[in-house]
Amino acid sequence: xxxxxxxxxxxxxxxxxxxxxxxxxxxxxxxxxxxxxxxxxxxxxxxxxxxxxxxxxxxxxxxxxxxxxxxxxxxxxxxxxxxxxxxxxxxxxxxxxxxxxxxxxxxxxxxxxxxxxxxxxxxxxxxxxxxxxxxxxxxxxxxxxxxxxxxxxxxxxxxxxxxxxxxxxxxxxxxxxxxxxxxxxxxxxxxxxxxxxxxxxxxxxxxxxxxxxxxxxxxxxxxxxxxxxxxxxxxxxxxxxxxxxxxxxxxxxxxxxxxxxxxxxxxxxxxxxxxxxxxxxxxxxxxxxxxxxxxxxxxxxxxxxxxxxxxxxxxxxxxxxxxxxxxxxxxxxxxxxxxxxxxxxxxxxxxxxxxxxxxxxxxxxxxxxxxxxxxxxxxxxxxxxxxxxxxxxxxxxxxxxxxxxxxxxxxxxxxxxxxxxxxxxxxxxxxxxxxxxxxxxxxxxxxxxxxxxxxxxxxxxxxxxxxxxxxxxxxxxxxxxxxxxxxxxxxxxxxxxxxxxxxxxxxxxxxxxxxxxxxxxxxxxxxxxxxxxxxxxxxxxxxxxxxxxxxxxxxxxxxxxxxxxxxxxxxxxxxxxxxxxxxxxxxxxxxxxxxxxxxxxxxxxxxxxxxxxxxxxxxxxxxxxxxxxxxxxxxxxxxxxxxxxxxxxxxxxxxxxxxxxxxxxxxxxxxxxxxxxxxxxxxxxxxxxxxxxxxxxxxxxxxxxxxxxxxxxxxxxxxxxxxxxxxxxxxxxxxxxxxxxxxxxxxxxxxxxxxxxxxxxxxxxxxxxxxxxxxxxxxxxxxxxxxxxxxxxxxxxxxxxxxxxxxxxxxxxxxxxxxxxxxxxxxxxxxxxxxxxxxxxxxxxxxxxxxxxxxxxxxxxxxxxxxxxxxxxxxxxxxxxxxxxxxxxxxxxxxxxxxxxxxxxxxxxxxxxxxxxxxxx
DNA sequence: CAGTGAGCGAGCTTCCGCTTGACTT
Numbered sequence: 001x002x003x004x005x006x007x008x009x010x011x012x013x014x015x016x017x018x019x020x021x022x023x024x025x026x027x028x029x030x031x032x033x034x035x036x037x038x039x040x041x042x043x044x045x046x047x048x049x050x051x052x053x054x055x056x057x058x059x060x061x062x063x064x065x066x067x068x069x070x071x072x073x074x075x076x077x078x079x080x081x082x083x084x085x086x087x088x089x090x091x092x093x094x095x096x097x098x099x100x101x102x103x104x105x106x107x108x109x110x111x112x113x114x115x116x117x118x119x120x121x122x123x124x125x126x127x128x129x130x131x132x133x134x135x136x137x138x139x140x141x142x143x144x145x146x147x148x149x150x151x152x153x154x155x156x157x158x159x160x161x162x163x164x165x166x167x168x169x170x171x172x173x174x175x176x177x178x179x180x181x182x183x184x185x186x187x188x189x190x191x192x193x194x195x196x197x198x199x200x201x202x203x204x205x206x207x208x209x210x211x212x213x214x215x216x217x218x219x220x221x222x223x224x225x226x227x228x229x230x231x232x233x234x235x236x237x238x239x240x241x242x243x244x245x246x247x248x249x250x251x252x253x254x255x256x257x258x259x260x261x262x263x264x265x266x267x268x269x270x271x272x273x274x275x276x277x278x279x280x281x282x283x284x285x286x287x288x289x290x291x292x293x294x295x296x297x298x299x300x301x302x303x304x305x306x307x308x309x310x311x312x313x314x315x316x317x318x319x320x321x322x323x324x325x326x327x328x329x330x331x332x333x334x335x336x337x338x339x340x341x342x343x344x345x346x347x348x349x350x351x352x353x354x355x356x357x358x359x360x361x362x363x364x365x366x367x368x369x370x371x372x373x374x375x376x377x378x379x380x381x382x383x384x385x386x387x388x389x390x391x392x393x394x395x396x397x398x399x400x401x402x403x404x405x406x407x408x409x410x411x412x413x414x415x416x417x418x419x420x421x422x423x424x425x426x427x428x429x430x431x432x433x434x435x436x437x438x439x440x441x442x443x444x445x446x447x448x449x450x451x452x453x454x455x456x457x458x459x460x461x462x463x464x465x466x467x468x469x470x471x472x473x474x475x476x477x478x479x480x481x482x483x484x485x486x487x488x489x490x491x492x493x494x495x496x497x498x499x500x501x502x503x504x505x506x507x508x509x510x511x512x513x514x515x516x517x518x519x520x521x522x523x524x525x526x527x528x529x530x531x532x533x534x535x536x537x538x539x540x541x542x543x544x545x546x547x548x549x550x551x552x553x554x555x556x557x558x559x560x561x562x563x564x565x566x567x568x569x570x571x572x573x574x575x576x577x578x579x580x581x582x583x584x585x586x587x588x589x590x591x592x593x594x595x596x597x598x599x600x601x602x603x604x605x606x607x608x609x610x611x612x613x614x615x616x617x618x619x620x621x622x623x624x625x626x627x628x629x630x631x632x633x634x635x636x637x638x639x640x641x642x643x644x645x646x647x648x649x650x651x652x653x654x655x656x657x658x659x660x661x662x663x664x665x666x667x668x669x670x671x672x673x674x675x676x677x678x679x680x681x682x683x684x685x686x687x688x689x690x691x692x693x694x695x696x697x698x699x700x701x702x703x704x705x706x707x708x709x710x711x712x713x714x715x716x717x718x719x720x721x722x723x724x725x726x727x728x729x730x731x732x733x734x735x736x737x738x739x740x741x742x743x744x745x746x747x748x749x750x751x752x753x754x755x756x757x758x759x760x761x762x763x764x765x766x767x768x769x770x771x772x773x774x775x776x777x778x779x780x781x782x783x784x785x786x787x788x789x790x791x792x793x794x795x796x797x798x799x800x801x802x803x804x805x806x807x808x809x810x811x812x813x814x815x816x817x818x819x820x821x822x823x824x825x826x827x828x829x830x831x832x833x834x835x836x837x838x839x840x841x842x843x844x845x846x847x848x849x850x851x852x853x854x855x856x857x858x859x860x861x862x863x864x865x866x867x868x869x870x871x872x873x874x875x876x877x878x879x880x881x882x883x884x885x886x887x888x889x890x891x892x893x894x895x896x897x898x899x900x901x902x903x904x905x906x907x908x909x910x911x912x913x914x915x916x917x918x919x920x921x
Numbered sequence: 922c923a924g925t926g927a928g929c930g931a932g933c934t935t936c937c938g939c940t941t942g943a944c945t946t
Contacts, residue, residue, distance in 0.1 A: 004939070004940065005939095005940065005941085006940090006941070006942095007941095024940085024941090025939085025940080026939085026940045026941050026942085027938080027939035027940025027941075028938070028939045028940075029939095029940095031937095031938090031939095032936090034935090034936095035933075035934085035935080036932090036933090037932085037933080068941085068942085068943095069940090072940095072941095090939090091939085094938095095938060095939055096939080098938095098939090099939065099940095144938095147937080147938085148936090148937070148938080150936095150937095151936050151937045151938085152935095152936055152937080153936085154936065154937095155935055155936025155937075156935055156936060157935095157936095158935085158936090159934075159935035159936075160934085160935075162935085163934065163935080168933090168934060169933090169934050169935080170934085170935080171934085171935045171936070172935080172936080173935080173936045173937070174936075174937075175936085175937065175938095176936085176937090308941090312941090320939090320940090506937085506938090507937085507938060507939090509937095509938060509939060509940080510937070510938060510939090513937090513938090514937095517936095521935095634922070637922090639922065651922060652922090653922070694922095694923085695922095701923060703923070713923090713924095714923090716923050716924080717923090718923085718925095756925080756926095757925090758924095758925045758926055758927095759924090759925055759926070759927090760925090760926070760927060760928090763925095763926065763927090765925095765926070768926085769926095770926045770927075772926090772927080822930090829930060829931090831930070835930080836930030836931090837930080837931095838930075838931060838932065840932085860930085860931095
């Protein structure tokens, strides 16, 4: 029998006895290649190798055994030799069915194969599943394959658009892009939000010496029959949503409070209602993550790591589940324990089963609960667990027990107190109370509430005295109270997971990794527990909404799931649907992507149409002179920009840790007024100018601050390799600022020879003729004589003094040319003297065989003609989009970021620099 | 976002969902 998890295999083995060998696949064993580099030589040259899916041939996927699963597959194959029947007992959901199919394809079993499914790990469930095997469900596998291919096409087609238009290494995907969008949308709401102020009166009432409690709090809720405005009466624009409420300002509130001081107050109404609260459903992954976040302050990742350990060691059931169902044995165990601990009275009269359906739930597992047929109390396991494990176990145990307990009961009381102010206004106060008469399940477990959302815990009580209608009360304290409305709170890990789950996006096994993906890509950062979107996220989400709107719709996954269901039911063809999605055309009920002409066309036209400058400019607000202030996302981080004239604009760095919704015009003006920061090194004794050390586009450098109004540009100089920003001194800086150094005059031409540091290192310059120097030190020491000697030699071309090869491989068996591995700008490569081919990901300098070298060179040679084509193509795109876009703005900076062409060039420059410096070290 | 003078062999980045162990410190 093969199951998915080793822990599950051990458990099942104990039920099945020695006639069975139970092994595990440890999840999926095969997948699409992660990139062209992983594609076997046979398919290397294929146009679809990058995708791993042959889109032109029925979207035929190329599956490879995942590298880390090779050992598992070998084990399984070996085990298969010893058995006479194979049970594929992977999970009963879409992914589980696919794993079973991949196992069939990979293991090619010669013995009879049966597919069996169980939803809980109990002896009876397994026995009955084994007795009722079924066939592999090819339609369900098709649905999984469609999901996999769609995710690949989406991710691997859209991400490159972001690399070209925003920044390299960014990513887009069905799940992460929507997750990012959710966080960005919330920040946009917060930016737009206009707070409103409103006032009321909070009062302490006195019901007389016999009342218990004698004093209680109440709040003014209406004046002359008009309801007072409270927070929820305001829209996000700070205006009242409707006019039938009365808005009190501070002066009015104070006047009323004074006017009510000696007023006669009496109870105008008393309303009592029973209060009932049902227990919460047992945990599934999302609710566990939310509660562990609220109660234990665990991140989603920490919760899952802790739960994994508890699961592996047999303390809890499986922790990646979207089901709240408890097995019969679990219900019995929970009921027994509830009875033992709290007594019969606290037990729910009937066993409770929770069937809350989560969108797109697959329900292959039970709820998360203590393992076993009778639960161990937290006290019993405390000694065996670490702190985190104990806390999480206790949470799961309490929630499970509580789920079988009785409803909590009580009463809520709602009281109105009315009086007339000195000015003749009729004022009504409200007080509410809640008493819990029977705690029921609340005795075992109370769900935490989000403090930011202002919720009230289910067991919170507020007591009011017994009051009768028309009873007179006094108000010893009346204080005017000012409030202001708050923007919607930022998402936390837990609330984002909840939002995703409600949209049916992501799976229990991926919630925690979604959070890390959006952080790793730089889309979201954490401020305390709040998730704050980056400016890059604004740019990317803006691009996606404008050009790939359907793909970031909140219901895109839901629509996809409907289609996958149709495929799983055999009512829709996998290929037909994928073809509609990718190439356009009819795709079924949800063909909004098809109508747009399909993903492939959309990506193609996006690359032409999207204006990178526009995408990366986020208009924020207008300054006092009516100019728009933009946040622009550059390659060196976000900055502020506003136009000053047609050709000039003002810029300022944005601090990394400033949340977007805190950027307002005041902060912007302050940043514009602050010069780009840098460390002051002191003053130049000759000029009196302050000297700064700064981090710039081309790395660390020093510069001087010119006095206000002085003309000319400040002198600058890059730090030498031997210097660093932290340690550079004023003396070093003065030396650098004094460059270029005049070495002397060439006696022949009468031209000055200077020494300086440049993009490619130290060099000499004589007119337009240059020579590289070997060391930076030489800039300061080289003599005229030595310089002339260098000029006497022809300019060095290419690699200076051809570095020795890293390794000699011997001669090519076919051509007889010697093959050597050399180190180059882009890392090690193998060459036969004519064709150069980089070593690939899996290759190493030490272990490269001559056969592999020949293969690499042959591949490179096969591609060679394509090189010129690509180069000229990218050039033409660049000039095209540049000329068409920069007519209005002439600044050079706008040119440099307005097209993908120039971006590529720039990034090439940067990388060169990195490579050359790493070579030096 | 500081502004300077070569010449040259490109390839990779990226998706989602299923699951642990093999590493090092």
